[in-house]
Amino acid sequence: MSDTRSGSRRLLGRLRQALAEPAEGQERLDRITRLIAEEMHTPVCSIYLFRDQETLELCATQGLNPEAVHKTRMRLGEGLVGRVAASTQPINTGNAPSQPGFRYMAETGEEIYSAFLGVPIQRLGERMGVLVVQSKESTPYDDDAIYALEVVAMVLAEMAELGAFVGEGAAMAAPHQHPVMIRGSIGQEGAAMGHVLLHEPRVVVTNPFADDAEAELHRLHTAVDELRISVDEMLTGADLKDKEQREVLEAYRMFANSKGWLRRMEADINRGLSAEAAVEKEQTAARARLEQVPDPYLRERLHDLDDLSNRLLRLLTGQGTDSGVETPEDPVLVARNIGPGELLAYGRGLRGIVLEEGSVGSHAAVVARALAIPLVINAERITTEALNGDRILVDGDQGLVHLRPEDSVAGAFRDKMAMMTKAQERYASIRRVPATTVYGPTIRLDMNAGLMADLPSLRSSGAEGVGLFRTELQFLVRSKFPTRGELAAAYSRVLDAAGGKRVVFRTLDIGSDKVLPYMKPQDEPNPALGWRAIRVGLDKPGVMRMQLQALIRGAKGRPLTVMFPFVAQFDEFRAARQMLLDEIEREKRLGRPLPKTLEIGAMLETPSLAFAPLQFYELADFISVGGNDLKQFFFAADRENERVRRRYDTLNVAFLTFLEWIVMRCRETKTPLSFCGEDAGRPVEALCFAAMGFRALSMRPASIGPVKHLLRRSNLSEVREIIDDARAHGAQSVRPAVMDWLRQQG
Ligand code: PEP
Ligand code: MG
Numbered sequence: 001m002s003d004t005r006s007g008s009r010r011l012l013g014r015l016r017q018a019l020a021e022p023a024e025g026q027e028r029l030d031r032i033t034r035l036i037a038e039e040m041h042t043p044v045c046s047i048y049l050f051r052d053q054e055t056l057e058l059c060a061t062q063g064l065n066p067e068a069v070h071k072t073r074m075r076l077g078e079g080l081v082g083r084v085a086a087s088t089q090p091i092n093t094g095n096a097p098s099q100p101g102f103r104y105m106a107e108t109g110e111e112i113y114s115a116f117l118g119v120p121i122q123r124l125g126e127r128m129g130v131l132v133v134q135s136k137e138s139t140p141y142d143d144d145a146i147y148a149l150e151v152v153a154m155v156l157a158e159m160a161e162l163g164a165f166v167g168e169g170a171a172m173a174a175p176h177q178h179p180v181m182i183r184g185s186i187g188q189e190g191a192a193m194g195h196v197l198l199h200e201p202r203v204v205v206t207n208p209f210a211d212d213a214e215a216e217l218h219r220l221h222t223a224v225d226e227l228r229i230s231v232d233e234m235l236t237g238a239d240l241k242d243k244e245q246r247e248v249l250e251a252y253r254m255f256a257n258s259k260g261w262l263r264r265m266e267a268d269i270n271r272g273l274s275a276e277a278a279v280e281k282e283q284t285a286a287r288a289r290l291e292q293v294p295d296p297y298l299r300e301r302l303h304d305l306d307d308l309s310n311r312l313l314r315l316l317t318g319q320g321t322d323s324g325v326e327t328p329e330d331p332v333l334v335a336r337n338i339g340p341g342e343l344l345a346y347g348r349g350l351r352g353i354v355l356e357e358g359s360v361g362s363h364a365a366v367v368a369r370a371l372a373i374p375l376v377i378n379a380e381r382i383t384t385e386a387l388n389g390d391r392i393l394v395d396g397d398q399g400l401v402h403l404r405p406e407d408s409v410a411g412a413f414r415d416k417m418a419m420m421t422k423a424q425e426r427y428a429s430i431r432r433v434p435a436t437t438v439y440g441p442t443i444r445l446d447m448n449a450g451l452m453a454d455l456p457s458l459r460s461s462g463a464e465g466v467g468l469f470r471t472e473l474q475f476l477v478r479s480k481f482p483t484r485g486e487l488a489a490a491y492s493r494v495l496d497a498a499g500g501k502r503v504v505f506r507t508l509d510i511g512s513d514k515v516l517p518y519m520k521p522q523d524e525p526n527p528a529l530g531w532r533a534i535r536v537g538l539d540k541p542g543v544m545r546m547q548l549q550a551l552i553r554g555a556k557g558r559p560l561t562v563m564f565p566f567v568a569q570f571d572e573f574r575a576a577r578q579m580l581l582d583e584i585e586r587e588k589r590l591g592r593p594l595p596k597t598l599e600i601g602a603m604l605e606t607p608s609l610a611f612a613p614l615q616f617y618e619l620a621d622f623i624s625v626g627g628n629d630l631k632q633f634f635f636a637a638d639r640e641n642e643r644v645r646r647r648y649d650t651l652n653v654a655f656l657t658f659l660e661w662i663v664m665r666c667r668e669t670k671t672p673l674s675f676c677g678e679d680a681g682r683p684v685e686a687l688c689f690a691a692m693g694f695r696a697l698s699m700r701p702a703s704i705g706p707v708k709h710l711l712r713r714s715n716l717s718e719v720r721e722i723i724d725d726a727r728a729h730g731a732q733s734v735r736p737a738v739m740d741w742l743r744q745q746g
Contacts, residue, residue, distance in 0.1 A: 008148045011039040012272035015155060016209045025165035029060035036152060037062040040145060042133045044113055047156070048074075048081050049121070049129035056085055056129065063134070064108040072105050079103035084118040084130045088288040090146055092117045094139040110134065117141040119149045123157035124202070124280070125287035125384045131156065151271055154281045158208040176387050180403040184354070184382075185642055187365045187375030190702065191417050192352030192394040193410075195328035196386045196403075199335030199342075203313040208277035213270050220265060220275040223315040227308070228256045251304045261305075276316045283309035303336070332394055334386045340367045340476050347371075348453065352394035354379045354386075354401050359640050370450045370473060372457070372702055376401050378642070427705025431462035435708040438715040443690050445708060446504075446698040448676060450474075452490070455497035457701035462708070465502035467698025468563075468624065468676040469494065471547065472509050480518050481543075484550045491554025502561060504624070504698075505551055506603065507544060507576075509533045509565040528638060533566030538575055548583045552595060560595035563624060568606040570616040577619070603676075605629035610662050617669035624698070625662065627677025634658060649733040650679045651688055656723065656734065663693035674698055683710040684738060691719040713745070
């Protein structure tokens, strides 16, 4: 064993020497293949590097035909080399030709070599290439050879990161320099241009080698001890009733105390790596495993291990504690995921946000929407690809991210943003005029809000009021239940800021995707159809009563408008309404000021409510269609499931006909009706809703201008004729016909 160790140390020592000498990238690669072949007593050593994301190229070799260098290429997954790259796992065989997928590359002259060992060159989930040794033996390489080659591959990846192989005859471009386009999903529409601000900056390992193994082992042990203490402290300080938090911390502790983890890092140090390089090698291996694991639970645990490695690296290098990174003037936040509180701490200064994970309904997305910051979610590998300070373009309208874009792409993007600014200027000029359609009715346009920070948009957008104030955001961004006094003060500030304009407070809509960090999570098979919103409020009336009291007190004698979410049947509305009336009575008995006027409405978010008895419509002071939920239940298509959420068009004839039915029932009972789902903010959808009879729409503040602009230029009777005609002709969606008509209108 000690022989092998000293062999590895000698190999690393020579490698370090080769890398320290001044040379062009290609020359360095040539020297490295030579010295590996010598030290490992093997006739062939080759380095294959990625030319682009799909193609590997032979970039240096000792033993194969030198003429093949920069000529032999294979696609990811093709041949044994391609398979190593695709699986990010080593392949070791004594009989290469018998392996599935083996491909002779005649030009390299490799057919006489039967043993093959290939290991991936990768760094923290980023594939860079493959390092291969071959021999004429008919036995596979031993474990020590695999280990030694993996350590060398790790060092190569580290040095590549530092740009050691760039140069004349360009063996490889330094990673993190080429443009990358990532296709994610839309979290919040809008476009942004700026520079990357990593939420958790990556630690840079500047020296992967170490001479003094004892000293490195000591550093590692000290850091691991510190890490264990900090995890124990986190566990004692944590709320142990929170099952999820406890599970994560327990997993942390398990990993931090894992003997295997420590032993592998010690072995790496004994072979000549520095302590931080040893940690990073383990982290890279964990990331490679992460890519192979489909089970979301296991993926989470591997992410925990990743987080733990980052903590350890920060302890070892001192980086990241005070990150020393300057916040760019135009920051675009890049993170794997982020909590709503952390996001709010960054505030409105962010130009855009890109998340590797996240979902449309996640709290971060909700906050980003409230702050009107363009957001792209599910941007795979963004935290691996992006470096602090990289230039980045966020196209929230299409869910695209351009990292380090070419000038032409940046130019086109700049043009697009300029056009959007121009349009905004045009919208500003109609800010104070009503959304009166040609010859026709005026549509009331309100805005959706959820945070105090949204209120200034009331003036800048030209909204007539707040048609939906999502009160759960105030709960989501806190770490514990707010008190009645805190809530009353917050609601009062909202009404102050609204300056007499109507604000529709929607009571707490939690459950489903909106889980309060301090409430016991419910393990439900189908949370969107589960115990949420008014169902929680009625079953556990304590919180709802407290909120209703806070609303009455916050009103301080001013008009109050309250709306209950997710009502599925008449009784639920009646019971909730009665609770509010009881609280009014109570306040009256206590001699406190009562709201000047009181409106109590319901959100229509389940198809069942559309068919409720007419008495429901008569009792409700107003109804607002929550189109996000209504649409998901109408089409049975989960609004958070990327596979299906865009499958059914809002302008589908069946859905429009259903909306028309709701309009008719409201007309019959003279119940004011509005639409407050996201679709109200899309101009074409808004136009069609107006044509179907909606006279009030509530939307993101940024949508008010575009929607008003289109409404003011449209004749609703004509639109209605187009819709009726498309319906009569059996169209599935009226969109094509309406779009044609709009084009004809110019
Ligand atoms: C809706 O469902 O349309 C709605 C406005 O409520 P939320 O998006 O908060 O569920
Ligand atoms: Mg809803």
